[in-house]
Amino acid sequence: MRDMLKGQPDLNWQLTTVIQSGSIVAAEWTWTSTYTGDSPSGPQVARRISGRGASVAVIENGRIKRFTDYYDVGSYFPTTGSGH
Numbered sequence: 312m313r314d315m316l317k318g319q320p321d322l323n324w325q326l327t328t329v330i331q332s333g334s335i336v337a338a339e340w341t342w343t344s345t346y347t348g349d350s351p352s353g354p355q356v357a358r359r360i361s362g363r364g365a366s367v368a369v370i371e372n373g374r375i376k377r378f379t380d381y382y383d384v385g386s387y388f389p390t391t392g393s394g395h
Contacts, residue, residue: 319344327363334376336368342387350388362387 316322321344328339343361348354364382368375 315348318348319346321345334370336370338366338368340364340366342382346387351385352388352390355388358388360387 323341323343325341326338327341330337341361341363343359346358346360347356350358362382362384364380366378366380368379369377
């Protein structure tokens, strides 16, 4: 995580929606940054990226039992002419 953050010094992660029902918490979020590092489309230097994702947590006895993120990393790095 530290290495990932080094390549995105202006990372902005924002929760847009949070829903809780019983022991389940779901959150929708956005991620924007200026990214330097490897990507699905090759190495990047100071490329502006943004995307959306969702996280789901299961809470048991006041502790996180399971935490899962869902997002399409490829959508953060669209290639020219891909329709994104």
